[in-house]
Amino acid sequence: MARKTLNKKNLVELGADVLAELLLEAVKGDAARQRRVRMVLSADQSPQEAAADVRKRFASIRRSGSFISWKTQKKFAKELTDLVTLIEMRIGSDSPDLAFELLWDLLHLAPGIHERTDDSNGLIGDVMVDAMEAIARISPRITKDPIELAEMIFEALRDNGYGEFDHVVPALAEPLGRSGLERLKALAEEMCAAPLTEAQLEIYDFVSDPERQKELARDRRDHTAKMILQDVADLQGDVDAWLSRYTAEQLTYHTIAPEAAVRLLEAGRAEEALQVVENALDRETHDSAWFDPPELDEAHFACLEALGREEDLRRALWARFERCLCPDALRRLLKRLPDFDDVEAEDRAREVVLSFTPIEAGLAFCLSWPDMALAAQLVLSRYEEIDGGTYEILTPAAEALSSAHPLAAVLIWRSLIEFALERARSSRYGHAARHFDACAAADAAISDYQGHAEHRVFIQDLQNAHARKAAFWGRVAVS
Structure with missing residues (x-):
């Protein structure tokens, strides 16, 4: 009975000839599986032959205009994911520059694919993220000229309608090097200073007011340029350039303030980091007292710890626990308390849990802590x-x-x-x-x-x- 189990060991024992016959039978009539087998065969021979097959498939996808239904989207996304794996593992192992070119071509397929399918479930977007992550992994072995690479990245980001080239600058930081980053920075600054082009204005040709049309086109262009400049600033360790992308009000947003604080802390500017966090916390307290911003609280704790403000840190940890029954905050607080004080604090915490609304949050805390006697009492x-x-x-x-x-x-x-x-x-x-x-x-x-x-x-x-x-x-x- 055990020999009938479908596992690798039993299949290997069947021998190559039997497995080859079974594989041919399994892929018969299935074009996608046949393509996958052909690519594995060609990749086993040479990276160049595998690349030729990949390019043929890319060309076929580029030519196709048929709508990709939700029924076939999953299989198509799986095929693209397999292509990413094949390019990185089989081609990239010997020819990283060739693998980079193929992954870059795949990312350029994104707009055409998105136009032919409803990607509300994010399957196609996830494939493009996988491709960018593969680029990041092979980037240390890419030998492309840094200036040429910077110009390629700049052109890709200028027309990044579906976000497929998001995070490309950090992904290629190593092959860009200092000269490539400086070239990218210069291109972004030149774009901000240049007059709007007809192509940039045409995107908003549905807007009747010419001034409003220019404003929208300028905002779109500058957003791209500032995103590039921020990524470059991050990689160059220029925290002020990174911060300059945001207004004072934007730096109080819970989605931005934690990142700003982390960068300031890394630059040894803990007082400034704390000010950013406190401004954001003050905004959250006034605008949405019910909202739980864990990243902002974490940045707050890091700032207080960096400044050696132990009592303030303990109060902040307790405040987070008291506000949302955060078990991690309570654990961290108890570890920072002297003997006997921690016992008293844990007793106070139990009283908070017993009166917390809604009761389900109290039960969730008890499960996480864990304290099932307290849960029963609750x-x-x-x-x-x-x-x-x-x-x-x-x-x-x-x-x-x-x-x-x-x-x-x-x-x-x-x-x-x-x-x-x-x-x-x-x-x-x-x-x-x-x-x-x-x-x-x-x-x-x-x-x-x-x-x-x-x-x-x-x-x-x-x-x-x-x-x-x-x-x-x-x-x-x-x-």
């Missing part, structure tokens, strides 16, 4: 607040509680069951039936329901309220 004291729709938290919580705290587990399962039946969520009846069986199994381990309905009473109440939910009752056994 459930027993605030059962009525449980939202049975939050099954992604409640299900693992009940399972974790079931052995040592069966009553708490049963109360959670009941909330899940009642939610499914009260909302007539028939798609969840199967889950509800399993929870029902779990309640029945746990009943024997519960000697005191502490004021909650015993299992037989719960069943009766459920039958009275939902007698007509036959789709549910047909899945459970009621004695």
Whole structure:
């Protein structure tokens, strides 16, 4: 029986001839698989022969105008991913410059492919990301002239409508070197200073106001130039040039401030980094008190630590825990406290968890910490607040509680069951039936329901309220 198992060992024992016949039979009538086998065969012979086959496939994709339906998109994306792997591993191992040219050509196929398919699921975009990451991995072995490479990158970024060339500058930082980065910087600065071209204006020819048309075209052009300049500044360690891309207001955004702070810290400018973070935190406090910005908080902690402001750091860690029950912040705080103070702080933290709203956040903390005794206390004291729709938290919580705290587990399962039946969520009846069986199994381990309905009473109440939910009752056994 073991010899019939489809695994590598058993297949190898069949021998090359048998495997070749099976492979030919498997790829018969499947053009995509046939292409893949041919490319593997040619790659095994020489990088140049493999490259010739890859280029033929690229040419075929470039010529095609047919729409790629969602049914065929996955297979097409898989083929492109296989091409990226083949180029990097089989061609790039011996001929990195040739592999780079092929990956570059693949990225240039992106606009035509996007125009022929709906990539709302991001499959094609992911392939282009994979191609750029492959370029980054082979870039240390690329021998292209830095100035020529800079000009290639600049032209690609000028027409980067689908973002396929995003991150190309850091990906090719090593072969660009100092001279290539300086050339790229000069090209971007020249573009900002040059008059708008007709081609740049034509993109917004639907705008009737000429001044507005120029403004939009200029913003688009300058955005590209500033992105290039920022990447160059990053690679040259010029933090001020990186910061200059943003206005003072933009540096208060939670999406930008953490990156700015990290760069300032790396440059040994911790006070400035802290000011950036504090400005951003002040903005978040006023604009969206409910919002949780973990990256901004992390930057805040790093700034305080760099400045040796231990007490402020402890307060910041506690504030993050108190605001969103962040277990990592609490762990870090406890490690920074002297003996006995950490015990007192952990007791205070438990009180925060027991009163935190919503209760599901408290349960999530207890799972992560972990502290299932605290979770049981939370459930027993605030059962009525449980939202049975939050099954992604409640299900693992009940399972974790079931052995040592069966009553708490049963109360959670009941909330899940009642939610499914009260909302007539028939798609969840199967889950509800399993929870029902779990309640029945746990009943024997519960000697005191502490004021909650015993299992037989719960069943009766459920039958009275939902007698007509036959789709549910047909899945459970009621004695």
